[in-house]
Amino acid sequence: MIPLSYALLGLLARAPQSGYDLLQLMEEPMGFFWSARRSQIYPELARLEAAGLARHTVVPQRDRPAKKLYEPTEAGLAALREWVETPQAPAPDRDIFLVQVYSLWLVAPARALALTRACKRRHAARLERYEAIRQRQREEDGDPSALRLDSPRFASWATLQRGLEYERGYLAWLRWLADAIAAQMAP
Amino acid sequence: MIPLSYALLGLLARAPQSGYDLLQLMEEPMGFFWSARRSQIYPELARLEAAGLARHTVVPQRDRPAKKLYEPTEAGLAALREWVETPQAPAPDRDIFLVQVYSLWLVAPARALALTRACKRRHAARLERYEAIRQRQREEDGDPSALRLDSPRFASWATLQRGLEYERGYLAWLRWLADAIAAQMAP
DNA sequence: TAAGTCATGTAAAAAGTTACATGATTCT
């Protein structure tokens, strides 16, 4: 089992889903911290089923094509619980913008500034997306600090909170970087 | 060319290095934002050379085995510059701890707290490592805000700064999470 | 002489991405 297995089980543990549903849930919200494409998700579902961690039932629909609804088995839930409470080796850190910044001394300041601003736009957009989700969540759940620890809502709120702080921190650093570059251009 | 190609070129652009040197530089400091193993680095160096972006000379040493010293070619430097000033599609976000947190509602609060603390230790250790590097950098370079934009030192400082802020932000969130869990355990 | 570091690679397997492929149903 790979992290993706548990990402999928984590989604199924909240509610049964079709592969197609999972495709979208892996975009948002799971994609904010773990991602996978269609070509990885469908085979992984088959693997989970072969391993006895998930099962599916075919659900015919009037207005749409039939779908396979997946849910975790008891063994699947147990495996997920066990994995969740075991500290995991972190995935290697990968930030392509920092790879660029590491060689930023090679390029003209104006280019460096433009690059920084492009990155800033990305992160600002991501932050806005997170804030929209928080807004929606607040409308649905009310005061998030009142959520029970054993509710999926609490878990969603905790991950969202990290996303918000991550983007704010990144943006603060980007502003600092842009200022440092600009400061050496003006005089 | 993949991001790793430019990570390696970025190291070579600062000073010629052997594959073995690059192995260690890919651990630290490059590993803080991009990583690769030996089995990827040596073939990648060969690829860079085949593409005319790097070249090597064999350097015999008295006290140690001979080594291949790599440096970027003019074409390699040009390719690096061009890549650096072009906005890159970000690598997918991957945070295994957040995958766990997303399903944290399934496990006992005491386990959740233990997991959070294990994560906190990791990040605290990483922060200490960054702070030690900052200390060393400060001793070598003096006031970092005086560094010139076109010096590798500036670039190193900028990436380190991001690392420091990332770990501080992560730790702040972990404290918040631990508190939220603890608050529901006590009463 | 054994352990440790310096030094360079390859092989095989796994994980992940891009592109291909198909078909039902609904809406315009």
Place this chain on the structure above:
DNA sequence: AGAATCATGTAACTTTTTACATGACTTA
């Protein structure tokens, strides 16, 4: 009739990891 959404997959390729493999030289 064509575009859009729902729905499920596979094939080929690239990237990355894990494990294997070897040898020079130094120090205890």
